Amino acid sequence: MPAISSDMTMKTLKGYGVSPGFSVGQVLKVEQGLPPVYKFRIADDAVLERELLRFDEAIARTTEELRSFQHKLEEKLGRDHSLMIQAHIMILQDHHFSGAIRDYIRAERVNAEWAVTVINERIREAYRKLQDPYLQDKIFDIQDIAARLLNNIAGWQENHAPEHYENIILVSSEVNLSLLGLMDFSHLKGFAVDSGGWTSHTSIIARSLEIPAVIHLKNITSLVHTGDLVLLDGSSGTVHINPDAATVARFHQQARSVISPATESGPYCLLPEGETEPVAKVDKALRDLRIYLNSEMPLELGNYQRFGVSGIGLFRSEFVFLRKSTEKITLADHLEVYQQLAEAAYPGTVNIRTLDLGADKFPETQGRHPEINPALGLRGIRLSLELRDLFRDQLKAIVMANTRNNLQVTIPFVSSLDEILAVKVLLRDVSREVTGRDESALPLGAMLEIPSTFFLVDLLAREVDFFALGSNDLVQYILARDRNNMPHWSPFDSAQPGVRGGLELLRRKTAEHKKEIICCGEMASHPFFVLMLLALGYRSLSINPAMLPLIRYITRTVDGKSLRRFYQQLSALHTLPEIEDFFLHRLGDYFPEPLVKTLLHVYRAEMD
Amino acid sequence: MLTREIEVRNPLGLHARAAARLVDLTSGFRSRIVFARPGRNEQVDGKSILGILMMAASRGTRLRVRVDGPDEEQALAAIEAMFAGDFK
Numbered sequence: 001m002p003a004i005s006s007d008m009t010m011k012t013l014k015g016y017g018v019s020p021g022f023s024v025g026q027v028l029k030v031e032q033g034l035p036p037v038y039k040f041r042i043a044d045d046a047v048l049e050r051e052l053l054r055f056d057e058a059i060a061r062t063t064e065e066l067r068s069f070q071h072k073l074e075e076k077l078g079r080d081h082s083l084m085i086q087a088h089i090m091i092l093q094d095h096h097f098s099g100a101i102r103d104y105i106r107a108e109r110v111n112a113e114w115a116v117t118v119i120n121e122r123i124r125e126a127y128r129k130l131q132d133p134y135l136q137d138k139i140f141d142i143q144d145i146a147a148r149l150l151n152n153i154a155g156w157q158e159n160h161a162p163e164h165y166e167n168i169i170l171v172s173s174e175v176n177l178s179l180l181g182l183m184d185f186s187h188l189k190g191f192a193v194d195s196g197g198w199t200s201h202t203s204i205i206a207r208s209l210e211i212p213a214v215i216h217l218k219n220i221t222s223l224v225h226t227g228d229l230v231l232l233d234g235s236s237g238t239v240h241i242n243p244d245a246a247t248v249a250r251f252h253q254q255a256r257s258v259i260s261p262a263t264e265s266g267p268y269c270l271l272p273e274g275e276t277e278p279v280a281k282v283d284k285a286l287r288d289l290r291i292y293l294n295s296e297m298p299l300e301l302g303n304y305q306r307f308g309v310s311g312i313g314l315f316r317s318e319f320v321f322l323r324k325s326t327e328k329i330t331l332a333d334h335l336e337v338y339q340q341l342a343e344a345a346y347p348g349t350v351n352i353r354t355l356d357l358g359a360d361k362f363p364e365t366q367g368r369h370p371e372i373n374p375a376l377g378l379r380g381i382r383l384s385l386e387l388r389d390l391f392r393d394q395l396k397a398i399v400m401a402n403t404r405n406n407l408q409v410t411i412p413f414v415s416s417l418d419e420i421l422a423v424k425v426l427l428r429d430v431s432r433e434v435t436g437r438d439e440s441a442l443p444l445g446a447m448l449e450i451p452s453t454f455f456l457v458d459l460l461a462r463e464v465d466f467f468a469l470g471s472n473d474l475v476q477y478i479l480a481r482d483r484n485n486m487p488h489w490s491p492f493d494s495a496q497p498g499v500r501g502g503l504e505l506l507r508r509k510t511a512e513h514k515k516e517i518i519c520c521g522e523m524a525s526h527p528f529f530v531l532m533l534l535a536l537g538y539r540s541l542s543i544n545p546a547m548l549p550l551i552r553y554i555t556r557t558v559d560g561k562s563l564r565r566f567y568q569q570l571s572a573l574h575t576l577p578e579i580e581d582f583f584l585h586r587l588g589d590y591f592p593e594p595l596v597k598t599l600l601h602v603y604r605a606e607m608d
Numbered sequence: 609m610l611t612r613e614i615e616v617r618n619p620l621g622l623h624a625r626a627a628a629r630l631v632d633l634t635s636g637f638r639s640r641i642v643f644a645r646p647g648r649n650e651q652v653d654g655k656s657i658l659g660i661l662m663m664a665a666s667r668g669t670r671l672r673v674r675v676d677g678p679d680e681e682q683a684l685a686a687i688e689a690m691f692a693g694d695f696k
Contacts, residue, residue, distance in 0.1 A: 083628050084624060087628035087657060094656050095656060126662065135664055
């Protein structure tokens with residue numbers, strides 16, 4: 001096999017920056033079917049030998065697995081088919097595969113997982129270059145073998161506790177939630193992805209982890225290799241691959257001069273020094289404004305107090321579920337997280353959104369419900385009612401953790417009244433078990449994210465205490481359009497007349513019933529669409545912590561009159577090009593110039 | 609050292625199963641076995657399935673095989689027989 005050399009020349013790519021900040025790290029290319037790995041260097045010779053042993057044991061286990069599979073296949077289908085598995089065993093044992101991995105571990109002094117990922121990628125690339133259709137299929141076989149091997153390595157105990165992990169920049173075509181569930185965030189320093197949008201999972205997670213992310217890089221997955229050095233600028237959307245020394249130096253200098261927006265004096269946060277109560281400055285039209293934060297882990301609110309935060313408006317509880325396999329999740333796992341949450345956010349409130357995943361993420365339901373279209377399938381509250389014991393545990397843990405009286409429950413993916421009624425029965429049940437009283441022990445809210453709720457909101461208002469607007473899903477379900485599907489996606493979809501009409505209706509109806517409606521989706525963290533929400537009269541926003549200074553800057557700069565004029569004009573626009581032009585060029589007619597400049601900067605309009 | 613040119617004649621070419629059979633055979637000999645496609649510089653190790661697959665040898669491809677070692681005659685004869693019998 002020809003030597004496979006990596007192309008080490010410097011390349012610079014431009015995409016959209018969707019989470020600000022600067023990062024330097026090594027590429028980890030994650031492809032479908034392969035678990036994400038981490039990287040550390042091994043200085044000690046004895047540890048290195050143990051790592052090689054660990055790898056050899058994994059090879060032995062994988063061979064054993066394939067052999068038993070081969071026997072099974074031979075009995076059922078005959079020798080001709082079992083030979084395919086023989087081919088897999090041969091690939092595994094091949095000195096171009098396991099031999100090369102072993103050499104890499106020894107030469108680079110790295111952990112086995114990292115070496116498998118690098119060598120797998122090199123072989124795949126060599127095969128891909130041959131452009132032989134038959135060999136393209138073989139690439140999947142090699143991938144399959146690598147995945148098996150990685151599983152077996154991970155199944156063994158770690159050889160030692162490394163002190164120093166390398167910084168990882170995750171490169172992928174698009175990051176999905178289950179992949180992130182497997183990821184160890186402590187080494188993750190950024191994302192660079194081919195596709196995606198402002199509201200795709202990558203962008204949302206990156207902003208809430210406060211690490212930079214660049215999306216829409218089109219083909220970065222085919223331009224980099226695992227282990228390449230990259231510089232990531234999540235503000236301008238620039239990615240340097242294998243940079244030269246001068247670029248690295250320039251980058252470091254730039255990174256030092258810009259302060260992250262979450263810190264006091266970042267470029268988006270214009271709070272004067274010493275001012276602790278920005279809320280006092282807002283126009284009277286925005287006096288009743290409440291700002292909450294979105295989070296997927298218990299968050300100390302102390303750092304955010306100076307921005308005036310009412311609590312956590314959306315706690316995504318999926319991470320409690322994704323950490324373990326479902327049969328292993330106990331009430332105690334939930335309880336531990338919710339107790340921390342209640343404590344950390346006090347005196348602020350916390351809205352815990354119950355499980356909001358699709359059945360495709362759960363082995364229990366995968367077999368029973370093969371889903372052709374998971375977006376319209378068994379997810380959110382539908383899945384919770386199906387996995388009732390799991391759901392009961394979650395509700396009970398929330399009630400038990402509510403000793404500070406600051407927790408609330410939010411139900412995702414509500415499409416009918418029946419679902420809310422079923423939840424209320426369960427909630428009353430678990431409340432009785434915990435408190436002895438026959439009434440719900442905490443406030444209940446329904447997510448409004450499915451268009452049927454436009455016609456249900458009056459009925460729902462009688463049953464729930466508050467609402468949460470899930471704008472990401474709402475936009476997708478109104479337009480029947482996948483937000484990750486770039487060619488047919490417009491960043492201005494959120495301001496389309498069809499979407500605006502829905503938002504107007506929900507705002508009006510919830511106000512009639514005097515129920516709080518918390519805007520939890522990305523719209524509330526978006527430099528343009530938050531203006532629209534404010535103009536429509538939405539007064540509770542739950543945003544990503546990294547966006548807090550920007551949103552506060554907006555809310556203390558705009559006033560009721562300018563918002564009204566702004567929306568009057570926007571609501572007269574009916575087509576996407578008009579709406580896009582309005583946001584990119586006409587905001588100055590309504591709002592002060594420095595604010596507009598900041599908004600455009602955040603949106604990166606000047607780059608396009 | 610023995611060198612011979614042989615043709616891939618089975619309809620599917622040197623695909624995974626054929627390659628697995630070939631490597632199974634070559635691995636049994638002590639001699640060094642190397643394949644090359646005429647006109648290409650790269651030589652592949654006849655005992656490596658990844659190497660054999662990399663040749664992407666479809667039906668009609670002519671390959672040069674070089675066998676070098678104590679059992680080279682038996683090895684070459686067995687390889688030729690396998691190619692002639694379409695890797696059955």
